[in-house]
Amino acid sequence: MSDALLKTTRLSAGYGEMPVLRDVSIDIQPAEIVAMVGGNGAGKTTLLRALSRLIPSRGDMSFDGRSIAGATADQVFAMGLVQVPEGRQLFDQMSVEENLRMGAYKRRDMTAIKDDLERVYRLFPALAGRRRQLAGSLSGGEQQMCAMARALMARPRLMMVDEMSLGLAPVVVDLLLETMTQIRSQGVTVLLVEQDVHAALSVADRGYVMETGEIVREGTAKELENDPEVQRAYLGEITVSTVTVVKS
């Protein structure tokens, strides 16, 4: 476990006087897909913001064996810790291709950038036909693809995807999850932060369950899916509501 790509030890963070995260210790191994699941307001996004160094935190965290607790946002970005933020945060008035090129903002290897562009277009064929279209005019699913493609253009070592499924049709979510495994096969480690527990665990190797700023469960995706407590709190709900829908 010593060669973890990302490791946090008793990480705490919050906004002003309000603590949101308490003593969060996680580790992510290279080429893993790890799910971080939990309800609304559990602190998942805060964890991502702390890892990206967008907000200050206490406790230690290391990336590839080096401590990043004192690093700035652009330093950890340069190390390959790249976020796909909640709500996509695309540059709406720029074309798809300009958005993707912004992902390669810190890079100077022009020919490799060109190759990577073609590579992400192959990964997301829906974007390839819309290179010149404004990102703001894309559908929700395409915007999410564009945000993920933009992050890939930065050549991340760890891609942290925040609430990928938000507001998307289940069939689109399935497509994106499928792409996630392809991304992993290209050597990119993925941290999937999701409210949709079922979707996240369906592709993840391992997962953590977060509640009110603390890690309350961890294990392989299978273990978590079969965990009665997790089923009751997150997965059981789905079955019940499906039944209700069928009845009405």
Added chain:
Amino acid sequence: MKSTAWGIVLAVIVALLAALPWIGNTVLVQFGINVLLLATLAQGWNIISGYTGYPSFGNSVFYGLGAYGVAIAMVQYHLPFWVGMLLGLGLGVVFAGLLGLAVLRLKGHYFAICTLGLALVMTAIVSNLEIAGSNIGLVLPLLRSEVLFYELALGLLVLATLTIFWLSRSRFGLGLIAIRENEEGAAVMGVNTTLYKVLAFMLSAAFTALAGGIYAYYITFIDPVGVFDIGLNVKMIIMAVFGGPGSVLGPVAGAFILSAISEVLATKVTSIASMFFGIVIVIAVMFMPRGIAHLVQHIKRMGWGYFIDNVRTHRL
């Protein structure tokens, strides 16, 4: 090839402008100094607001600081003009840096209101500084050389425009545009947003302060109300927005066209000139809300439809 052609056309225009004092008369040169300085101010505003997306109402503060830098150096310490320019430049840039660290955390309207408040406060502060001549102001030594001021103003405008041209194709400029389009998105893509915003504000202040310095020596008398004028800030915004914020040449075109219209109106209809000026602005906002630069790029393809489209999309 096309960009070379553009470069030649612009070089000819600059050469013609530079030759103007030998072609035209004194009135034209005086008008020219004002227009060139206004165009420089519009370009300064273009950097922080057009490219970076932070609507500044505090740029008149940098103008005032530049003017007072020259005045204080020349009147109180009997230093040469160029030392005064450096002092004004330093005052403006340092002030923009310190101010930027504090107020560039605010966005949109909040940033606008905060900088507006600051511009108002500056008049009061400078009015109480003895070194700045309190509320009476300072009288600078007279230099009867309008040609010199004209050429200086032209040089500064060319420098500002070249800087923005560089900005429009540099990595730094791309970072600023990313901040304008989506600051959160820029931050997660590795742009050091705080640093970039403060640098843009300082760059904006530099050109604005230098313009103020030239103005002070040219006009020979400055007082707090005159050089920390909110009206001037509004003028630079109107010119930049009319011309096309976030474009290289738009604000210059805006300054030239609006100054010419306003000058013609002032001589033809005098008393109701400002009303006509207002009408021009309203029409511009209705039919070409993104400025002349955007109009020029799209009119060829869309024809008259461009204007109809604008009115329709903005539901006027």
